[in-house]
Amino acid sequence: MSTTTTVPGGDRAVRPPTAPLVRLDHVSKHFTTKGAGLFSRRTLTAVDDVSLDLPPAHTFALVGESGSGKSTLGRLALRLTEPSSGRVHFEGRDLTAMSPRQLRRTRQQMQVVFQDPLGSLDPRMSVADIVAEPLRVHRGLRGSELDDRVAALFEQVGLDTSRMRQRPKALSGGQRQRVGIARAIALEPRLLLADEAVSALDVSVQAQITNLLAELRERLGLTYLFIAHGLPVVRQIADTVGVMYLGRVVEQGPVDEIFSAPAHPYTKALISAQPVADPTYRRERVLLQGEIPSATAIPSGCRFRTRCPIATATCAEVAPPRLVSSTGHVVECHYPLEEVVA
Amino acid sequence: MSIGSSPTTEPPALAAASHEEAPTRETLLALDGMTVTFRTPAGDRLPLVREASFQVRSGEIVCLVGESGSGKSVTARTVMGLTQRDPAMAVGGRAEVLGHDIVSDPSVTAGLRGRDLAMVFQEPMSSLDPVCTVGTQLTEALRRRHGKASRQAERSRLAELLAEVGIVDGRRVLDTYPHQLSGGMCQRVMIAQALACAPRLLIADEPTTALDVTIQAQILELVDRLRTEEQMAVLLVTHDMAVAAELADRVVVMYAGRVVEDAAPVALFDQQLHPYTSGLLRCIPPMVDERPARLVTIPGGVPSPAALPTGCSFHPRCPHSVDLCADRVPELADHGGRRSACWRAEELSR
Numbered sequence A: 001m002s003t004t005t006t007v008p009g010g011d012r013a014v015r016p017p018t019a020p021l022v023r024l025d026h027v028s029k030h031f032t033t034k035g036a037g038l039f040s041r042r043t044l045t046a047v048d049d050v051s052l053d054l055p056p057a058h059t060f061a062l063v064g065e066s067g068s069g070k071s072t073l074g075r076l077a078l079r080l081t082e083p084s085s086g087r088v089h090f091e092g093r094d095l096t097a098m099s100p101r102q103l104r105r106t107r108q109q110m111q112v113v114f115q116d117p118l119g120s121l122d123p124r125m126s127v128a129d130i131v132a133e134p135l136r137v138h139r140g141l142r143g144s145e146l147d148d149r150v151a152a153l154f155e156q157v158g159l160d161t162s163r164m165r166q167r168p169k170a171l172s173g174g175q176r177q178r179v180g181i182a183r184a185i186a187l188e189p190r191l192l193l194a195d196e197a198v199s200a201l202d203v204s205v206q207a208q209i210t211n212l213l214a215e216l217r218e219r220l221g222l223t224y225l226f227i228a229h230g231l232p233v234v235r236q237i238a239d240t241v242g243v244m245y246l247g248r249v250v251e252q253g254p255v256d257e258i259f260s261a262p263a264h265p266y267t268k269a270l271i272s273a274q275p276v277a278d279p280t281y282r283r284e285r286v287l288l289q290g291e292i293p294s295a296t297a298i299p300s301g302c303r304f305r306t307r308c309p310i311a312t313a314t315c316a317e318v319a320p321p322r323l324v325s326s327t328g329h330v331v332e333c334h335y336p337l338e339e340v341v342a
Numbered sequence B: 001m002s003i004g005s006s007p008t009t010e011p012p013a014l015a016a017a018s019h020e021e022a023p024t025r026e027t028l029l030a031l032d033g034m035t036v037t038f039r040t041p042a043g044d045r046l047p048l049v050r051e052a053s054f055q056v057r058s059g060e061i062v063c064l065v066g067e068s069g070s071g072k073s074v075t076a077r078t079v080m081g082l083t084q085r086d087p088a089m090a091v092g093g094r095a096e097v098l099g100h101d102i103v104s105d106p107s108v109t110a111g112l113r114g115r116d117l118a119m120v121f122q123e124p125m126s127s128l129d130p131v132c133t134v135g136t137q138l139t140e141a142l143r144r145r146h147g148k149a150s151r152q153a154e155r156s157r158l159a160e161l162l163a164e165v166g167i168v169d170g171r172r173v174l175d176t177y178p179h180q181l182s183g184g185m186c187q188r189v190m191i192a193q194a195l196a197c198a199p200r201l202l203i204a205d206e207p208t209t210a211l212d213v214t215i216q217a218q219i220l221e222l223v224d225r226l227r228t229e230e231q232m233a234v235l236l237v238t239h240d241m242a243v244a245a246e247l248a249d250r251v252v253v254m255y256a257g258r259v260v261e262d263a264a265p266v267a268l269f270d271q272q273l274h275p276y277t278s279g280l281l282r283c284i285p286p287m288v289d290e291r292p293a294r295l296v297t298i299p300g301g302v303p304s305p306a307a308l309p310t311g312c313s314f315h316p317r318c319p320h321s322v323d324l325c326a327d328r329v330p331e332l333a334d335h336g337g338r339r340s341a342c343w344r345a346e347e348l349s350r
């Protein structure tokens, strides 16, 4: 097939055309947690040997149940968390081997927008100062030059400049999220990690912010690592979707393939559990039993087999192969639901 | 006239409800012009709920939807007799719960709670006691309805109940304290607690919002089954139109403290008689249909009760507003088995 395909709703490149902006190379993260006893320690595997590429000007979304490792993987990609093993490359350079100084400089290229704008914005600062801070600290901007740049950022994220002197608390949730985004794009980063950035917003505000993110991506050539619980918003904004389960990306591929032809039984169950805003819509629902197991006791073989509706004895014994198709669709399953050529 | 409790024949406003083969249903919750006002320390009276009117009957799930701050939780908590504990709150109009007038005597709800009436709260933890094990609390809920049984029988019934809300190692969880559990786990224990007493009327405020969709699907399936098999009546508060589409017999849409539209889901999703409902539906990204390049949005945000616009509260955001909309408040009027509070509902339905 050709290297790029157009999808309905915009011409987004499906295949990475150039070198990746971020490359995760066999990255793992373990945490040590307290066990039941006084001195007992247990190892928790939050991210388990993940390799993936984020192409530039592309939106890569991570979905999966709570505790599956999405935030940890996002933080690893920006080296906000030290990997236990593996390497992280940004623009071809090894982040894990950088000096603190180099890392600080490179970090300006990578910014984060969190779920709770109020929790991540300093309550005592005016929203203009919040947006100005990185420009003062890293770019040394002062006076009218700084004011002009801040005003331009307000305009870019659709914030009324009459609000510049207000504190975060005086703003609505959507307005605060716009402040968070303005601050994040102030230093013209290449990569934006959006960790549940639209999840807590009302649907009408969520639509506004989702549109804003799509617009900024086009205008500024941003790359997004977009983490969200809500599948509809992921379907709207993502080019590529990675589905996490117990620390691994068990399926990954172009957004339309993932939603219309999921190959992993977990992806299929996740999508079928999502309510659809159409009372006449009928679907075959795969109800999963129970919940995601503890990350301190990952099941043998295929980690999904304890809840998988089609698991066999093989699944308990042998780790599933990693199958990769020509469209970049990756699935880790002994019995993929859709044909994926190894 | 009594507005609730007695077995009723199908009132015209409810004739279009989806369970047509249904036997005579009992009205278990009936609001008629219920109003809740909050008096600020400065002495201003803020209308949090304005003339809410709707009913919930046995075997029926009514979804109360709307964006943050629209008054859904205040409505639910008032029905439970909880808002009234705050001396700054005043409740007016008419409201009957299981045949009892809760406006003149909110204390009757205390005797109903945990038996015929149960609630799941929006905030996890708020109905769990931090110093008692999960097992102790659930046993108490179970006994309130079924009386005492053998410890063995009680524990296995509770483990079953926990399994139904997606907790597989229920027996272990029975021996834990709430703080040892994750937020999502507490939420599910709360749901199990509410269902342990087999209520006739369940008030559930965003019961699954904090949960994964996989767990949400399990719980909604359980609620659906109890509605069908036990004729449980449910007032389900949610901001998620998709949940309402899947589960509701009727959908009641609130905006700025008022009910603005009320209809059966198939009719409502097919055609909206209020521009706010249309806006809410159109800004949801589609799960099945083709993606739009940009989502439709509603400009602005929900007004605060301290600064309500004149006339129709939605008029500053409404694409269809005319001069009349800013001047006079539209009544919640009947439109052939469904209701809308919009001056232009007739025109919009054409």
Ligand SMILES: Nc1ncnc2c1ncn2[C@@H]1O[C@H](COP(=O)(O)OP(=O)(O)OP(=O)(O)O)[C@@H](O)[C@H]1O
Binding pocket: A031, A032, A033, A044, A045, A046, A064, A065, A066, A067, A068, A069, A070, A071, A072, A073, A295
């Ligand atoms: N600092 C930490 N110390 C110990 N364990 C941690 C830490 N951070 C994360 N974990 C554990 O790692 C696993 C993955 O967590 P993570 O927050 O990455 O999941 P998530 O997919 O983002 O979940 P959610 O959807 O709830 O945000 C979980 O089991 C979590 O408890």
Ligand SMILES: Nc1ncnc2c1ncn2[C@@H]1O[C@H](COP(=O)(O)OP(=O)(O)OP(=O)(O)O)[C@@H](O)[C@H]1O
Binding pocket: B038, B048, B066, B067, B068, B069, B070, B071, B072, B073, B074, B075, B086, B122, B239, B304, B305
């Ligand atoms: N105890 C209270 N005192 C004063 N105002 C209150 C109180 N509880 C709620 N309000 C106000 O009443 C309005 C309605 O609030 P309510 O909690 O019912 O909204 P909601 O529809 O449940 O929203 P959400 O989706 O965010 O839960 C809001 O403006 C809120 O600030």
Ligand code: SF4
Binding pocket: B274, B275, B276, B312, B313, B314, B315, B316, B318, B319, B320, B321, B322, B325, B330, B341, B342, B343, B344, B345
């Ligand atoms: S009454 Fe007027 S402003 Fe209100 S929803 Fe109807 S058309 Fe819009």
Ligand SMILES: [Mg+2]
Binding pocket: A070, A071, A072
């Ligand atoms: Mg997370």
Ligand SMILES: [Mg+2]
Binding pocket: B072, B073, B074, B122, B205
């Ligand atoms: Mg609420």
